[in-house]
Amino acid sequence: xxxxxxxxxxxAAVATASALxxxxxxxxxxxKDSSSDSGDGKAAGNASANPNAPLKKxxxxxxxxxxxxxxxxxxVDNAGIAATKEFGGxxxxxxxxxxxxxxxxxxxxxxxxxxHDAILIAxxxxxxxxxxxxxxxxxxxxIVAYDSDTNPDCRDVFINQASSEExxxxxxxLLSEQIGGxxxxxxxxxxxxxxxxxxxxxxxxxxxKKPEYSGMKLVKVAYGDDDDQKxxxxxxxxxQAYPNLKGIISPTTVGIAAAxxxxxxxxxxxxxxLTGLGTPDQMRKFVKDGTVKQFELWDPKxxxxxxxxxxAALSSGQITGAQGExxxxxxxxxxxxxxxxxxxxGPPTVFDAKNIDQYHF
Numbered sequence: 001x002x003x004x005x006x007x008x009x010x011x012a013a014v015a016t017a018s019a020l021x022x023x024x025x026x027x028x029x030x031x032k033d034s035s036s037d038s039g040d041g042k043a044a045g046n047a048s049a050n051p052n053a054p055l056k057k058x059x060x061x062x063x064x065x066x067x068x069x070x071x072x073x074x075x076v077d078n079a080g081i082a083a084t085k086e087f088g089g090x091x092x093x094x095x096x097x098x099x100x101x102x103x104x105x106x107x108x109x110x111x112x113x114x115x116h117d118a119i120l121i122a123x124x125x126x127x128x129x130x131x132x133x134x135x136x137x138x139x140x141x142x143i144v145a146y147d148s149d150t151n152p153d154c155r156d157v158f159i160n161q162a163s164s165e166e167x168x169x170x171x172x173x174l175l176s177e178q179i180g181g182x183x184x185x186x187x188x189x190x191x192x193x194x195x196x197x198x199x200x201x202x203x204x205x206x207x208x209k210k211p212e213y214s215g216m217k218l219v220k221v222a223y224g225d226d227d228d229q230k231x232x233x234x235x236x237x238x239x240q241a242y243p244n245l246k247g248i249i250s251p252t253t254v255g256i257a258a259a260x261x262x263x264x265x266x267x268x269x270x271x272x273x274l275t276g277l278g279t280p281d282q283m284r285k286f287v288k289d290g291t292v293k294q295f296e297l298w299d300p301k302x303x304x305x306x307x308x309x310x311x312a313a314l315s316s317g318q319i320t321g322a323q324g325e326x327x328x329x330x331x332x333x334x335x336x337x338x339x340x341x342x343x344x345x346g347p348p349t350v351f352d353a354k355n356i357d358q359y360h361f
Contacts, residue, residue: 049318049319049320050317050318051318051319051325051326051327052318053317053318054316055087055088055312055313055316055318056089056312056315057087057088057089058089058090059087059088059089059090059117059118060089060090060091060114060116060117060118061080061084061091061092061116061117061119061120061308061311061312062091062093062094062111062114062119062120063076063077063080063091063093063094063120063121063304063307064093064094064095064104064107064108064119064120064121064122065077065095065122066095066099066104066122066124066147066148066190066226067098067099067103067124067226068093068094068095068096068097069097070226070254071253071254071279071282072253072254072279072300073122073147074093075279075300075304075361076146076147076300076301076304076307077093077304078093078304079301079302079304079308080304080307080308081093082305083304083305083308083309084308084312086330087309087330089312094107094111095107098225099190099191099194099225099226099227100191101125101191101193102125102128103124104121104123104124104129105128105129105131105132108121108129108132108135108136109132109135111141112136112139112141115139116141117141117142118141118142118143118144118311118312118315119133119136119144120143120145120146120307120308120311121133121143121144121145121146121150121155122145122146122147123150123194124148124191125191125193125194126148126193126195127150127151128193129150130150130151130153133150133154133155134153137155137156142156142311142314142315143156144157144158144159144307144310144311144314145157145158145159146158146159146303146304146307147161147196147303148194148196148197149195149196150195152340155321155341156314156320156321157310157314157319157321157337157341157342157343158341158342158343159306159310159343160342161298161303161345161348162346162347162348163344164196164203165203166347166348167200167203167251167277167296167348168199168200168201168202168203168204168206168207168251169203169204169206169207170296170348170350171200171249171251171275171276171277171296172208172249173207174294174295174296175216175247175249175273175275176213176216177294178247178275178293179216179246179247179273181213181216182216182246183215183216183217183245183246183247184216184217184219184244184245185216185217185218185219185245185246185247185249186219186245186247186248186249187201187204187220187221187248187249187250187251188223188231188234188235188238188248188250188252188255188259188276189223189224189251189252189255190223190224190226190252190254190255191223191225191226192223194226197251200251201221204218204249205218219242219245220238220242222234222238224254224255224258226252226254227254228254228258229258231250231254231255231257231259232258232259232261232262234255235248235258235259235262235263239262239268239272245272246273247274247275248272248274248276249275249276250274250275250276250277251276252276252277253277253278253279255276256275256276256277256278256283256292256295257278257283257286259274260283260286260291263291264286264289264291269291270290273293274292275292275293275294276295276296277295277296277297278295278297278351279300279361280297280351280356280359280360280361281360281361283295283351283356284356284357287351287352287353287356288356293352294351294352295351296348296349296350296351297348297349297351298345298346298347298349299345299349299361300361301361302332302345303345305329305331305332306332306335306343306345309327309328309332310329310335310343313328319337321337322337322341323337323338323339323340323341324336324337325337
């Protein structure tokens with residue numbers, strides 16, 4: 001998701017945390033010293049990256065997903081926890097059961113008190129978590145955003161599952177192919193403040209302005225809050241409110257599964273197209289029964305894996321988050337940090353009846 005417009009990073013601030021990281025004993029982050037009590041989120045200093053520094057042993061990482069009962073987030077976090085063992089560290093998942101904007105704040109505060117080496121967060125709101133994340137950074141705790149970004153000033157790097165532009169535009173293209181480029185369409189999103197969702201939707205809206213989509217009209221953006229029942233009800237509401245609806249894009253694994261479940265048991269099956277972002281295991285039956293023709297996603301296990309290695313590289317002083325820095329991410333090979341501290345996992349995969357049984361996650 002590389003095309004996101006952001007405020008410039010404070011490069012001097014990004015480079016700071018490494019100096020303190022290099023001075024720590026390899027004790028799993030349990031005796032971390034506070035580098036600053038200013039609370040501005042960026043420690044003072046002029047440290048630079050040391051790409052040849054070894055990965056520290058005993059690193060303590062914590063994954064903070066949007067919500068702990070989200071199947072997709074569970075796959076990501078479990079893969080990251082497993083990856084942490086490869087470099088001799090330990091990781092855990094903590095988080096809220098709801099995906100509200102402020103629900104992650106108390107967990108960040110607790111993780112600061114527990115002196116973790118790095119906090120990895122999929123933000124429910126890019127700004128609501130900034131205050132406590134800056135407090136963590138001032139204490140030399142590295143911050144890795146993954147899946148859904150924070151404000152760039154509030155983290156060191158962002159592990160992006162794919163190009164935001166590629167995701168947003170490809171979703172429109174997939175749906176257009178299924179409805180013949182004509183008809184009313186709707187978007188079923190997660191939460192209204194989710195950074196990744198809103199970025200993808202902006203690119204969808206921009207794509208729809210192209211002449212080839214002049215026959216398509218976006219009539220509604222609905223929000224299911226990454227809640228299965230609410231997403232189910234929102235789908236029902238969309239189809240009742242817009243009887244001429246031809247297609248729905250749901251760029252959320254919870255939303256697309258709930259929408260597919262509703263459509264599959266209704267009179268709209270075969271009449272209303274559905275695409276979006278989902279996992280093969282949750283969408284397999286809906287593809288095979290004809291409810292969904294195509295959808296897409298990246299490998300969530302690789303997302304968590306890459307995030308864990310980025311956190312380790314930051315905590316070990318190999319990188320600071322500056323553009324152009326490189327680090328090794330285990331089986332995923334060498335990765336390069338792009339603009340605004342962003343690292344892209346790779347392009348999404350399109351799943352359909354022909355290939356879905358090749359994937360199991």
